[in-house]
Amino acid sequence: MPAVMLEKEMDRGSGSSGLLAEKCARIAVEEAEKAAAKGTFGVGGLLIENSTGRVLKKMQNRVIAAGSTTIVADPTAHVEKQLLDWYYFSRKKALPLLPPAADMTIVCSLDPCIMCAGAILSAGMNVIRISDDPECGVSCRGQDDLTTLPAELRQEKAARFSAFGLRGKRSFAGSQDSIFSGSEIDPLFDKRSTRAFTSSLAKIRNNINKDWILPDRLENPGLLAKSKPSSHLVKTIRHHNPQAFSEEHTLNPGAPGAALGQVLISKARESYRNAGLFNSACIIDPFGNILLAGGASPVEQTPLLDMMRRYYSLVNDAGENGRRYLAHPKYCKIAILFGPARSPAGLMEVGSLGSFFEGKLPRNSRGQLEYVIPRQDVSELSGMLRSLPPFYSRTANLENVIQQTQDDALKEFCMARVP
Structure with a gap:
Protein backbone atom coordinates (compact mmCIF):
# COMPACT_ATOMS: atom_id res chain seq x y z
CA MET A 1 0.00 0.00 0.00
CA PRO A 2 1.71 3.24 -1.05
CA ALA A 3 2.14 5.78 1.72
CA VAL A 4 1.57 8.90 -0.31
CA MET A 5 0.73 12.20 1.33
CA LEU A 6 -2.20 13.99 -0.22
CA GLU A 7 -1.55 17.04 -2.32
CA LYS A 8 -3.21 19.50 0.03
CA GLU A 9 -1.34 19.80 3.27
CA MET A 10 -2.97 22.14 5.77
CA ASP A 11 -0.69 23.92 8.17
CA ARG A 12 -2.63 25.10 11.19
CA GLY A 13 -0.19 27.93 11.59
CA SER A 14 -1.22 29.40 8.25
CA GLY A 15 -4.90 29.86 9.18
CA SER A 16 -7.41 29.66 11.96
CA SER A 17 -8.74 26.39 13.35
CA GLY A 18 -12.08 27.46 11.87
CA LEU A 19 -10.57 27.54 8.38
CA LEU A 20 -8.99 24.13 8.96
CA ALA A 21 -12.35 22.81 10.16
CA GLU A 22 -14.10 24.02 7.01
CA LYS A 23 -11.45 22.49 4.76
CA CYS A 24 -11.56 19.14 6.54
CA ALA A 25 -15.37 19.10 6.59
CA ARG A 26 -15.42 19.79 2.87
CA ILE A 27 -13.09 16.87 2.14
CA ALA A 28 -15.10 14.48 4.34
CA VAL A 29 -18.39 15.45 2.72
CA GLU A 30 -16.99 15.23 -0.80
CA GLU A 31 -15.72 11.73 -0.05
CA ALA A 32 -19.15 10.78 1.34
CA GLU A 33 -20.86 12.03 -1.81
CA LYS A 34 -18.42 10.12 -4.01
CA ALA A 35 -19.11 6.96 -2.02
CA ALA A 36 -22.87 7.34 -2.40
CA ALA A 37 -22.47 7.95 -6.14
CA LYS A 38 -20.52 4.68 -6.43
CA GLY A 39 -23.33 2.71 -4.81
CA THR A 40 -21.87 2.13 -1.36
CA PHE A 41 -22.80 3.74 1.95
CA GLY A 42 -22.39 7.51 1.72
CA VAL A 43 -19.73 8.10 4.36
CA GLY A 44 -16.34 9.78 3.95
CA GLY A 45 -13.46 10.93 6.09
CA LEU A 46 -9.80 11.80 6.41
CA LEU A 47 -6.88 11.46 8.80
CA ILE A 48 -4.89 14.51 9.86
CA GLU A 49 -1.80 15.20 11.90
CA ASN A 50 -2.74 17.36 14.89
CA SER A 51 0.44 19.41 15.10
CA THR A 52 0.30 20.66 11.50
CA GLY A 53 -3.23 19.97 10.26
CA ARG A 54 -1.61 17.99 7.45
CA VAL A 55 -3.96 15.60 5.65
CA LEU A 56 -2.37 12.17 5.48
CA LYS A 57 -5.16 10.12 3.95
CA LYS A 58 -8.75 10.49 2.81
CA MET A 59 -11.16 7.60 2.51
CA GLN A 60 -14.62 6.52 1.37
CA ASN A 61 -16.79 3.72 2.68
CA ARG A 62 -15.97 0.57 0.68
CA VAL A 63 -18.42 -1.99 2.05
CA ILE A 64 -20.02 -2.51 -1.38
CA ALA A 65 -17.81 -3.76 -4.20
CA ALA A 66 -16.85 -1.21 -6.84
CA GLY A 67 -19.24 -1.25 -9.77
CA SER A 68 -21.94 -3.10 -7.84
CA THR A 69 -24.92 -2.18 -5.69
CA THR A 70 -25.50 -5.68 -4.29
CA ILE A 71 -22.12 -7.31 -3.62
CA VAL A 72 -20.59 -6.82 -0.18
CA ALA A 73 -16.82 -6.66 -0.61
CA ASP A 74 -15.95 -6.15 3.06
CA PRO A 75 -18.55 -5.58 5.81
CA THR A 76 -15.89 -3.96 8.00
CA ALA A 77 -14.67 -1.44 5.38
CA HIS A 78 -16.05 1.61 7.16
CA VAL A 79 -14.18 4.88 6.77
CA GLU A 80 -12.73 5.04 10.28
CA LYS A 81 -11.65 1.40 10.27
CA GLN A 82 -9.92 1.79 6.91
CA LEU A 83 -8.10 4.92 8.05
CA LEU A 84 -6.88 3.10 11.15
CA ASP A 85 -5.76 0.12 9.06
CA TRP A 86 -3.88 2.48 6.73
CA TYR A 87 -2.24 4.16 9.71
CA TYR A 88 -1.11 0.87 11.27
CA PHE A 89 0.21 -0.41 7.96
CA SER A 90 2.02 2.81 7.09
CA ARG A 91 3.56 3.21 10.54
CA LYS A 92 4.86 -0.35 10.44
CA LYS A 93 5.99 -0.58 6.82
CA ALA A 94 6.37 2.75 5.10
CA LEU A 95 6.14 5.77 7.35
CA PRO A 96 7.74 4.98 10.71
CA LEU A 97 7.93 8.71 11.45
CA LEU A 98 4.17 9.13 11.53
CA PRO A 99 3.16 10.56 14.91
CA PRO A 100 1.58 8.43 17.64
CA ALA A 101 -2.13 7.74 17.30
CA ALA A 102 -2.94 10.16 20.12
CA ASP A 103 -1.52 12.97 17.96
CA MET A 104 -3.84 12.22 15.02
CA THR A 105 -7.51 13.02 14.35
CA ILE A 106 -10.04 11.31 12.12
CA VAL A 107 -12.51 13.75 10.59
CA CYS A 108 -15.63 11.83 9.61
CA SER A 109 -18.84 12.81 7.87
CA LEU A 110 -20.91 10.63 10.21
CA ASP A 111 -20.93 9.66 13.88
CA PRO A 112 -18.81 6.48 14.21
CA CYS A 113 -20.67 3.20 14.62
CA ILE A 114 -19.98 0.90 17.56
CA MET A 115 -17.43 -1.21 15.69
CA CYS A 116 -15.47 1.88 14.62
CA ALA A 117 -15.78 3.46 18.06
CA GLY A 118 -14.14 0.36 19.52
CA ALA A 119 -11.38 0.50 16.91
CA ILE A 120 -10.75 4.20 17.60
CA LEU A 121 -10.64 3.66 21.36
CA SER A 122 -8.30 0.72 20.91
CA ALA A 123 -5.93 2.87 18.85
CA GLY A 124 -6.15 5.86 21.18
CA MET A 125 -6.86 8.18 18.26
CA ASN A 126 -9.07 11.29 18.22
CA VAL A 127 -12.18 11.70 16.07
CA ILE A 128 -14.57 14.51 15.17
CA ARG A 129 -17.80 14.14 13.20
CA ILE A 130 -20.08 16.34 11.14
CA SER A 131 -23.45 14.54 11.21
CA ASP A 132 -25.48 12.48 13.65
CA ASP A 133 -26.42 8.85 13.15
CA PRO A 134 -29.41 8.23 15.44
CA GLU A 135 -29.53 4.54 14.53
CA CYS A 136 -25.93 3.32 14.81
CA GLY A 137 -23.83 6.24 16.08
CA VAL A 138 -21.94 5.90 19.34
CA SER A 139 -23.17 9.41 20.27
CA CYS A 140 -26.77 8.77 19.17
CA ARG A 141 -28.08 10.08 22.52
CA GLY A 142 -25.96 13.24 22.39
CA GLN A 143 -22.25 13.95 22.40
CA ASP A 144 -22.10 14.22 26.18
CA ASP A 145 -24.26 11.13 26.82
CA LEU A 146 -21.83 8.26 27.22
CA THR A 147 -24.33 5.54 28.06
CA THR A 148 -23.95 3.61 24.79
CA LEU A 149 -20.60 2.41 26.15
CA PRO A 150 -19.61 0.34 29.19
CA ALA A 151 -18.60 2.53 32.13
CA GLU A 152 -14.97 1.43 31.73
CA LEU A 153 -14.72 3.17 28.32
CA ARG A 154 -16.65 6.37 28.92
CA GLN A 155 -13.81 8.56 30.17
CA GLU A 156 -11.65 7.71 27.18
CA LYS A 157 -14.57 8.33 24.82
CA ALA A 158 -15.16 11.77 26.37
CA ALA A 159 -11.49 12.63 25.86
CA ARG A 160 -11.26 11.47 22.23
CA PHE A 161 -14.63 12.08 20.52
CA SER A 162 -16.04 15.44 19.40
CA ALA A 163 -18.62 17.00 17.08
CA PHE A 164 -18.19 20.14 15.00
CA GLY A 165 -20.41 23.06 15.86
CA LEU A 166 -22.86 24.04 13.11
CA ARG A 167 -23.16 27.81 12.84
CA GLY A 168 -26.53 28.96 14.11
CA LYS A 169 -27.67 25.38 14.90
CA ARG A 170 -25.42 23.73 17.48
CA SER A 171 -22.23 24.46 19.40
CA PHE A 172 -19.05 22.44 19.30
CA ALA A 173 -19.38 19.46 21.63
CA GLY A 174 -16.77 17.11 22.99
CA SER A 175 -13.21 17.18 24.19
CA GLN A 176 -11.71 20.57 24.91
CA ASP A 177 -8.34 19.06 23.99
CA SER A 178 -9.46 18.54 20.39
CA ILE A 179 -7.55 20.61 17.85
CA PHE A 180 -11.00 21.66 16.64
CA SER A 181 -12.23 22.71 20.09
CA GLY A 182 -14.83 25.46 19.66
CA SER A 183 -14.84 25.18 15.85
CA GLU A 184 -18.05 25.69 13.91
CA ILE A 185 -18.67 24.86 10.26
CA ASP A 186 -21.27 25.78 7.66
CA PRO A 187 -24.49 23.80 8.39
CA LEU A 188 -24.63 22.97 4.68
CA PHE A 189 -21.90 20.38 5.29
CA ASP A 190 -24.19 18.59 7.73
CA LYS A 191 -27.05 18.72 5.25
CA ARG A 192 -24.93 17.30 2.44
CA SER A 193 -23.41 14.63 4.66
CA THR A 194 -26.77 13.49 5.99
CA ARG A 195 -28.22 13.39 2.48
CA ALA A 196 -25.30 11.30 1.17
CA PHE A 197 -25.80 8.73 3.90
CA THR A 198 -29.58 8.53 4.10
CA SER A 199 -30.01 8.44 0.32
CA SER A 200 -27.91 5.27 0.16
CA LEU A 201 -28.86 3.45 3.37
CA ALA A 202 -32.25 1.79 2.77
CA LYS A 203 -31.54 0.98 -0.88
CA ILE A 204 -28.24 -0.75 -0.13
CA ARG A 205 -29.60 -2.72 2.82
CA ASN A 206 -32.43 -3.97 0.66
CA ASN A 207 -30.14 -4.84 -2.25
CA ILE A 208 -27.57 -6.79 -0.24
CA ASN A 209 -30.18 -8.84 1.60
CA LYS A 210 -32.56 -9.78 -1.21
CA ASP A 211 -30.75 -12.49 -3.22
CA TRP A 212 -30.05 -14.99 -0.44
CA ILE A 213 -31.89 -18.32 -0.13
CA LEU A 214 -33.69 -19.25 3.07
Whole structure:
Protein backbone atom coordinates (compact mmCIF):
# COMPACT_ATOMS: atom_id res chain seq x y z
CA MET A 1 0.00 0.00 0.00
CA PRO A 2 1.71 3.24 -1.05
CA ALA A 3 2.14 5.78 1.72
CA VAL A 4 1.57 8.90 -0.31
CA MET A 5 0.73 12.20 1.33
CA LEU A 6 -2.20 13.99 -0.22
CA GLU A 7 -1.55 17.04 -2.32
CA LYS A 8 -3.21 19.50 0.03
CA GLU A 9 -1.34 19.80 3.27
CA MET A 10 -2.97 22.14 5.77
CA ASP A 11 -0.69 23.92 8.17
CA ARG A 12 -2.63 25.10 11.19
CA GLY A 13 -0.19 27.93 11.59
CA SER A 14 -1.22 29.40 8.25
CA GLY A 15 -4.90 29.86 9.18
CA SER A 16 -7.41 29.66 11.96
CA SER A 17 -8.74 26.39 13.35
CA GLY A 18 -12.08 27.46 11.87
CA LEU A 19 -10.57 27.54 8.38
CA LEU A 20 -8.99 24.13 8.96
CA ALA A 21 -12.35 22.81 10.16
CA GLU A 22 -14.10 24.02 7.01
CA LYS A 23 -11.45 22.49 4.76
CA CYS A 24 -11.56 19.14 6.54
CA ALA A 25 -15.37 19.10 6.59
CA ARG A 26 -15.42 19.79 2.87
CA ILE A 27 -13.09 16.87 2.14
CA ALA A 28 -15.10 14.48 4.34
CA VAL A 29 -18.39 15.45 2.72
CA GLU A 30 -16.99 15.23 -0.80
CA GLU A 31 -15.72 11.73 -0.05
CA ALA A 32 -19.15 10.78 1.34
CA GLU A 33 -20.86 12.03 -1.81
CA LYS A 34 -18.42 10.12 -4.01
CA ALA A 35 -19.11 6.96 -2.02
CA ALA A 36 -22.87 7.34 -2.40
CA ALA A 37 -22.47 7.95 -6.14
CA LYS A 38 -20.52 4.68 -6.43
CA GLY A 39 -23.33 2.71 -4.81
CA THR A 40 -21.87 2.13 -1.36
CA PHE A 41 -22.80 3.74 1.95
CA GLY A 42 -22.39 7.51 1.72
CA VAL A 43 -19.73 8.10 4.36
CA GLY A 44 -16.34 9.78 3.95
CA GLY A 45 -13.46 10.93 6.09
CA LEU A 46 -9.80 11.80 6.41
CA LEU A 47 -6.88 11.46 8.80
CA ILE A 48 -4.89 14.51 9.86
CA GLU A 49 -1.80 15.20 11.90
CA ASN A 50 -2.74 17.36 14.89
CA SER A 51 0.44 19.41 15.10
CA THR A 52 0.30 20.66 11.50
CA GLY A 53 -3.23 19.97 10.26
CA ARG A 54 -1.61 17.99 7.45
CA VAL A 55 -3.96 15.60 5.65
CA LEU A 56 -2.37 12.17 5.48
CA LYS A 57 -5.16 10.12 3.95
CA LYS A 58 -8.75 10.49 2.81
CA MET A 59 -11.16 7.60 2.51
CA GLN A 60 -14.62 6.52 1.37
CA ASN A 61 -16.79 3.72 2.68
CA ARG A 62 -15.97 0.57 0.68
CA VAL A 63 -18.42 -1.99 2.05
CA ILE A 64 -20.02 -2.51 -1.38
CA ALA A 65 -17.81 -3.76 -4.20
CA ALA A 66 -16.85 -1.21 -6.84
CA GLY A 67 -19.24 -1.25 -9.77
CA SER A 68 -21.94 -3.10 -7.84
CA THR A 69 -24.92 -2.18 -5.69
CA THR A 70 -25.50 -5.68 -4.29
CA ILE A 71 -22.12 -7.31 -3.62
CA VAL A 72 -20.59 -6.82 -0.18
CA ALA A 73 -16.82 -6.66 -0.61
CA ASP A 74 -15.95 -6.15 3.06
CA PRO A 75 -18.55 -5.58 5.81
CA THR A 76 -15.89 -3.96 8.00
CA ALA A 77 -14.67 -1.44 5.38
CA HIS A 78 -16.05 1.61 7.16
CA VAL A 79 -14.18 4.88 6.77
CA GLU A 80 -12.73 5.04 10.28
CA LYS A 81 -11.65 1.40 10.27
CA GLN A 82 -9.92 1.79 6.91
CA LEU A 83 -8.10 4.92 8.05
CA LEU A 84 -6.88 3.10 11.15
CA ASP A 85 -5.76 0.12 9.06
CA TRP A 86 -3.88 2.48 6.73
CA TYR A 87 -2.24 4.16 9.71
CA TYR A 88 -1.11 0.87 11.27
CA PHE A 89 0.21 -0.41 7.96
CA SER A 90 2.02 2.81 7.09
CA ARG A 91 3.56 3.21 10.54
CA LYS A 92 4.86 -0.35 10.44
CA LYS A 93 5.99 -0.58 6.82
CA ALA A 94 6.37 2.75 5.10
CA LEU A 95 6.14 5.77 7.35
CA PRO A 96 7.74 4.98 10.71
CA LEU A 97 7.93 8.71 11.45
CA LEU A 98 4.17 9.13 11.53
CA PRO A 99 3.16 10.56 14.91
CA PRO A 100 1.58 8.43 17.64
CA ALA A 101 -2.13 7.74 17.30
CA ALA A 102 -2.94 10.16 20.12
CA ASP A 103 -1.52 12.97 17.96
CA MET A 104 -3.84 12.22 15.02
CA THR A 105 -7.51 13.02 14.35
CA ILE A 106 -10.04 11.31 12.12
CA VAL A 107 -12.51 13.75 10.59
CA CYS A 108 -15.63 11.83 9.61
CA SER A 109 -18.84 12.81 7.87
CA LEU A 110 -20.91 10.63 10.21
CA ASP A 111 -20.93 9.66 13.88
CA PRO A 112 -18.81 6.48 14.21
CA CYS A 113 -20.67 3.20 14.62
CA ILE A 114 -19.98 0.90 17.56
CA MET A 115 -17.43 -1.21 15.69
CA CYS A 116 -15.47 1.88 14.62
CA ALA A 117 -15.78 3.46 18.06
CA GLY A 118 -14.14 0.36 19.52
CA ALA A 119 -11.38 0.50 16.91
CA ILE A 120 -10.75 4.20 17.60
CA LEU A 121 -10.64 3.66 21.36
CA SER A 122 -8.30 0.72 20.91
CA ALA A 123 -5.93 2.87 18.85
CA GLY A 124 -6.15 5.86 21.18
CA MET A 125 -6.86 8.18 18.26
CA ASN A 126 -9.07 11.29 18.22
CA VAL A 127 -12.18 11.70 16.07
CA ILE A 128 -14.57 14.51 15.17
CA ARG A 129 -17.80 14.14 13.20
CA ILE A 130 -20.08 16.34 11.14
CA SER A 131 -23.45 14.54 11.21
CA ASP A 132 -25.48 12.48 13.65
CA ASP A 133 -26.42 8.85 13.15
CA PRO A 134 -29.41 8.23 15.44
CA GLU A 135 -29.53 4.54 14.53
CA CYS A 136 -25.93 3.32 14.81
CA GLY A 137 -23.83 6.24 16.08
CA VAL A 138 -21.94 5.90 19.34
CA SER A 139 -23.17 9.41 20.27
CA CYS A 140 -26.77 8.77 19.17
CA ARG A 141 -28.08 10.08 22.52
CA GLY A 142 -25.96 13.24 22.39
CA GLN A 143 -22.25 13.95 22.40
CA ASP A 144 -22.10 14.22 26.18
CA ASP A 145 -24.26 11.13 26.82
CA LEU A 146 -21.83 8.26 27.22
CA THR A 147 -24.33 5.54 28.06
CA THR A 148 -23.95 3.61 24.79
CA LEU A 149 -20.60 2.41 26.15
CA PRO A 150 -19.61 0.34 29.19
CA ALA A 151 -18.60 2.53 32.13
CA GLU A 152 -14.97 1.43 31.73
CA LEU A 153 -14.72 3.17 28.32
CA ARG A 154 -16.65 6.37 28.92
CA GLN A 155 -13.81 8.56 30.17
CA GLU A 156 -11.65 7.71 27.18
CA LYS A 157 -14.57 8.33 24.82
CA ALA A 158 -15.16 11.77 26.37
CA ALA A 159 -11.49 12.63 25.86
CA ARG A 160 -11.26 11.47 22.23
CA PHE A 161 -14.63 12.08 20.52
CA SER A 162 -16.04 15.44 19.40
CA ALA A 163 -18.62 17.00 17.08
CA PHE A 164 -18.19 20.14 15.00
CA GLY A 165 -20.41 23.06 15.86
CA LEU A 166 -22.86 24.04 13.11
CA ARG A 167 -23.16 27.81 12.84
CA GLY A 168 -26.53 28.96 14.11
CA LYS A 169 -27.67 25.38 14.90
CA ARG A 170 -25.42 23.73 17.48
CA SER A 171 -22.23 24.46 19.40
CA PHE A 172 -19.05 22.44 19.30
CA ALA A 173 -19.38 19.46 21.63
CA GLY A 174 -16.77 17.11 22.99
CA SER A 175 -13.21 17.18 24.19
CA GLN A 176 -11.71 20.57 24.91
CA ASP A 177 -8.34 19.06 23.99
CA SER A 178 -9.46 18.54 20.39
CA ILE A 179 -7.55 20.61 17.85
CA PHE A 180 -11.00 21.66 16.64
CA SER A 181 -12.23 22.71 20.09
CA GLY A 182 -14.83 25.46 19.66
CA SER A 183 -14.84 25.18 15.85
CA GLU A 184 -18.05 25.69 13.91
CA ILE A 185 -18.67 24.86 10.26
CA ASP A 186 -21.27 25.78 7.66
CA PRO A 187 -24.49 23.80 8.39
CA LEU A 188 -24.63 22.97 4.68
CA PHE A 189 -21.90 20.38 5.29
CA ASP A 190 -24.19 18.59 7.73
CA LYS A 191 -27.05 18.72 5.25
CA ARG A 192 -24.93 17.30 2.44
CA SER A 193 -23.41 14.63 4.66
CA THR A 194 -26.77 13.49 5.99
CA ARG A 195 -28.22 13.39 2.48
CA ALA A 196 -25.30 11.30 1.17
CA PHE A 197 -25.80 8.73 3.90
CA THR A 198 -29.58 8.53 4.10
CA SER A 199 -30.01 8.44 0.32
CA SER A 200 -27.91 5.27 0.16
CA LEU A 201 -28.86 3.45 3.37
CA ALA A 202 -32.25 1.79 2.77
CA LYS A 203 -31.54 0.98 -0.88
CA ILE A 204 -28.24 -0.75 -0.13
CA ARG A 205 -29.60 -2.72 2.82
CA ASN A 206 -32.43 -3.97 0.66
CA ASN A 207 -30.14 -4.84 -2.25
CA ILE A 208 -27.57 -6.79 -0.24
CA ASN A 209 -30.18 -8.84 1.60
CA LYS A 210 -32.56 -9.78 -1.21
CA ASP A 211 -30.75 -12.49 -3.22
CA TRP A 212 -30.05 -14.99 -0.44
CA ILE A 213 -31.89 -18.32 -0.13
CA LEU A 214 -33.69 -19.25 3.07
CA PRO A 215 -32.07 -22.09 5.06
CA ASP A 216 -34.82 -24.63 4.33
CA ARG A 217 -34.10 -24.28 0.59
CA LEU A 218 -30.31 -24.38 0.81
CA GLU A 219 -28.35 -27.34 -0.51
CA ASN A 220 -25.68 -28.92 1.70
CA PRO A 221 -22.20 -28.22 0.28
CA GLY A 222 -20.95 -31.23 2.25
CA LEU A 223 -22.99 -33.53 0.02
CA LEU A 224 -21.62 -31.76 -3.05
CA ALA A 225 -18.09 -32.34 -1.72
CA LYS A 226 -18.80 -36.09 -1.74
CA SER A 227 -20.50 -36.25 -5.13
CA LYS A 228 -18.50 -33.61 -7.01
CA PRO A 229 -15.26 -32.92 -5.11
CA SER A 230 -13.78 -31.07 -8.11
CA SER A 231 -16.69 -28.64 -8.48
CA HIS A 232 -15.91 -24.93 -8.42
CA LEU A 233 -17.77 -24.38 -5.16
CA VAL A 234 -16.06 -27.20 -3.27
CA LYS A 235 -12.62 -26.12 -4.52
CA THR A 236 -13.41 -22.51 -3.54
CA ILE A 237 -14.46 -23.44 -0.01
CA ARG A 238 -11.37 -25.64 0.40
CA HIS A 239 -9.21 -22.78 -0.86
CA HIS A 240 -10.51 -20.66 2.02
CA ASN A 241 -10.45 -23.57 4.49
CA PRO A 242 -8.27 -26.53 3.43
CA GLN A 243 -9.87 -28.71 6.13
CA ALA A 244 -13.44 -28.04 4.99
CA PHE A 245 -15.63 -31.17 4.74
CA SER A 246 -13.09 -33.25 6.64
CA GLU A 247 -14.35 -35.30 9.58
CA GLU A 248 -12.84 -32.75 11.99
CA HIS A 249 -14.66 -29.84 10.30
CA THR A 250 -18.05 -31.53 10.01
CA LEU A 251 -20.16 -31.19 13.16
CA ASN A 252 -23.45 -32.30 14.58
CA PRO A 253 -25.30 -28.95 14.35
CA GLY A 254 -27.36 -29.65 17.46
CA ALA A 255 -24.50 -30.74 19.72
CA PRO A 256 -21.03 -30.01 18.30
CA GLY A 257 -19.39 -30.80 21.64
CA ALA A 258 -15.70 -31.59 21.89
CA ALA A 259 -15.36 -31.77 18.10
CA LEU A 260 -15.90 -28.01 17.85
CA GLY A 261 -13.76 -27.49 20.94
CA GLN A 262 -10.89 -29.26 19.25
CA VAL A 263 -11.00 -26.87 16.30
CA LEU A 264 -11.32 -23.77 18.52
CA ILE A 265 -8.44 -24.79 20.80
CA SER A 266 -6.22 -25.77 17.86
CA LYS A 267 -6.78 -22.42 16.14
CA ALA A 268 -6.34 -20.53 19.43
CA ARG A 269 -2.98 -22.22 20.02
CA GLU A 270 -1.95 -21.34 16.47
CA SER A 271 -3.07 -17.75 17.11
CA TYR A 272 -1.02 -17.62 20.31
CA ARG A 273 2.10 -18.80 18.49
CA ASN A 274 1.65 -16.28 15.68
CA ALA A 275 0.18 -13.24 17.44
CA GLY A 276 0.41 -13.85 21.18
CA LEU A 277 -3.41 -13.95 21.47
CA PHE A 278 -5.24 -17.07 22.64
CA ASN A 279 -8.60 -16.82 20.92
CA SER A 280 -10.30 -18.25 17.84
CA ALA A 281 -13.59 -18.41 15.96
CA CYS A 282 -15.42 -20.51 13.37
CA ILE A 283 -18.26 -19.88 10.95
CA ILE A 284 -20.55 -22.90 10.73
CA ASP A 285 -23.28 -23.31 8.13
CA PRO A 286 -26.78 -24.66 8.92
CA PHE A 287 -25.63 -28.20 8.04
CA GLY A 288 -22.76 -28.26 10.54
CA ASN A 289 -19.94 -27.63 8.05
CA ILE A 290 -17.15 -25.46 9.43
CA LEU A 291 -16.63 -23.15 6.47
CA LEU A 292 -13.97 -20.96 8.09
CA ALA A 293 -11.83 -21.11 11.21
CA GLY A 294 -9.08 -18.82 12.45
CA GLY A 295 -7.34 -17.01 15.25
CA ALA A 296 -7.20 -13.45 16.51
CA SER A 297 -5.79 -10.50 14.58
CA PRO A 298 -2.88 -8.85 16.42
CA VAL A 299 -4.20 -5.38 15.51
CA GLU A 300 -7.89 -5.97 16.20
CA GLN A 301 -7.31 -8.30 19.18
CA THR A 302 -10.23 -10.48 18.02
CA PRO A 303 -10.81 -13.12 15.33
CA LEU A 304 -14.30 -11.89 14.45
CA LEU A 305 -13.66 -9.07 11.98
CA ASP A 306 -11.24 -11.10 9.90
CA MET A 307 -13.69 -14.02 9.93
CA MET A 308 -16.44 -11.76 8.58
CA ARG A 309 -14.21 -10.38 5.83
CA ARG A 310 -13.21 -13.92 4.87
CA TYR A 311 -16.82 -15.11 4.71
CA TYR A 312 -17.82 -12.46 2.20
CA SER A 313 -14.65 -13.15 0.23
CA LEU A 314 -15.68 -16.81 0.11
CA VAL A 315 -19.24 -15.96 -0.97
CA ASN A 316 -17.98 -13.66 -3.74
CA ASP A 317 -15.38 -16.16 -4.97
CA ALA A 318 -18.07 -18.86 -5.10
CA GLY A 319 -20.03 -16.89 -7.67
CA GLU A 320 -23.74 -16.87 -8.35
CA ASN A 321 -24.10 -20.64 -7.97
CA GLY A 322 -22.63 -20.38 -4.48
CA ARG A 323 -25.82 -18.79 -3.17
CA ARG A 324 -27.52 -22.21 -3.53
CA TYR A 325 -25.20 -23.53 -0.84
CA LEU A 326 -23.93 -20.61 1.24
CA ALA A 327 -26.25 -19.05 3.81
CA HIS A 328 -26.77 -15.39 4.60
CA PRO A 329 -24.62 -14.57 7.65
CA LYS A 330 -27.69 -14.30 9.87
CA TYR A 331 -28.43 -18.00 9.24
CA CYS A 332 -24.89 -19.12 10.07
CA LYS A 333 -23.50 -19.89 13.50
CA ILE A 334 -20.40 -18.08 14.70
CA ALA A 335 -18.56 -19.90 17.47
CA ILE A 336 -15.91 -17.96 19.38
CA LEU A 337 -13.75 -19.23 22.22
CA PHE A 338 -14.05 -16.14 24.44
CA GLY A 339 -17.09 -13.90 24.79
CA PRO A 340 -16.99 -10.10 24.40
CA ALA A 341 -15.17 -8.15 27.11
CA ARG A 342 -15.88 -4.67 28.44
CA SER A 343 -13.03 -3.33 26.34
CA PRO A 344 -12.43 -1.63 22.99
CA ALA A 345 -11.93 -5.04 21.36
CA GLY A 346 -15.18 -6.28 22.91
CA LEU A 347 -16.95 -3.23 21.54
CA MET A 348 -15.51 -3.94 18.09
CA GLU A 349 -16.79 -7.51 18.32
CA VAL A 350 -20.39 -6.68 19.17
CA GLY A 351 -20.44 -3.78 16.71
CA SER A 352 -19.06 -5.90 13.88
CA LEU A 353 -22.04 -8.24 14.18
CA GLY A 354 -24.31 -5.37 13.14
CA SER A 355 -22.18 -4.84 10.04
CA PHE A 356 -22.10 -8.58 9.30
CA PHE A 357 -25.87 -9.05 9.49
CA GLU A 358 -26.75 -5.55 8.12
CA GLY A 359 -30.44 -5.56 8.92
CA LYS A 360 -33.21 -7.26 10.84
CA LEU A 361 -32.74 -10.84 11.93
CA PRO A 362 -35.40 -13.55 11.77
CA ARG A 363 -38.02 -13.42 14.51
CA ASN A 364 -36.97 -15.28 17.63
CA SER A 365 -33.33 -15.33 16.49
CA ARG A 366 -31.05 -16.53 19.23
CA GLY A 367 -27.43 -17.51 19.55
CA GLN A 368 -26.03 -16.65 16.10
CA LEU A 369 -22.84 -15.87 18.03
CA GLU A 370 -22.08 -18.43 20.71
CA TYR A 371 -19.10 -18.01 22.98
CA VAL A 372 -17.63 -20.75 25.14
CA ILE A 373 -15.86 -18.90 27.95
CA PRO A 374 -17.27 -15.62 29.34
CA ARG A 375 -15.17 -12.51 29.86
CA GLN A 376 -17.84 -10.81 31.93
CA ASP A 377 -20.87 -11.79 33.96
CA VAL A 378 -23.95 -12.64 31.88
CA SER A 379 -25.96 -9.81 33.47
CA GLU A 380 -23.16 -7.32 32.72
CA LEU A 381 -23.01 -8.44 29.09
CA SER A 382 -26.79 -8.15 28.77
CA GLY A 383 -26.67 -4.62 30.16
CA MET A 384 -23.86 -3.68 27.79
CA LEU A 385 -25.84 -4.96 24.79
CA ARG A 386 -29.12 -3.33 25.85
CA SER A 387 -27.34 0.04 26.13
CA LEU A 388 -26.06 0.04 22.55
CA PRO A 389 -27.59 2.33 19.89
CA PRO A 390 -31.01 1.26 18.50
CA PHE A 391 -29.72 -0.68 15.50
CA TYR A 392 -27.77 -3.04 17.73
CA SER A 393 -30.10 -3.22 20.72
CA ARG A 394 -33.41 -3.36 18.83
CA THR A 395 -33.06 -4.07 15.11
CA ALA A 396 -30.32 -6.70 15.44
CA ASN A 397 -31.32 -7.50 19.05
CA LEU A 398 -27.78 -8.47 20.01
CA GLU A 399 -28.82 -9.44 23.51
CA ASN A 400 -30.50 -12.48 21.94
CA VAL A 401 -27.89 -12.99 19.25
CA ILE A 402 -24.88 -13.23 21.60
CA GLN A 403 -25.20 -16.18 23.96
CA GLN A 404 -22.94 -18.50 25.91
CA THR A 405 -23.10 -22.05 24.59
CA GLN A 406 -25.23 -24.50 26.54
CA ASP A 407 -23.15 -27.40 25.25
CA ASP A 408 -21.51 -28.76 28.41
CA ALA A 409 -19.15 -31.06 26.52
CA LEU A 410 -17.86 -28.09 24.50
CA LYS A 411 -17.38 -25.96 27.62
CA GLU A 412 -15.61 -28.72 29.54
CA PHE A 413 -13.29 -29.51 26.65
CA CYS A 414 -12.23 -25.90 26.12
CA MET A 415 -11.96 -24.82 29.75
CA ALA A 416 -9.66 -27.76 30.48
CA ARG A 417 -7.28 -26.59 27.75
CA VAL A 418 -7.18 -22.82 28.16
CA PRO A 419 -3.81 -21.71 29.58
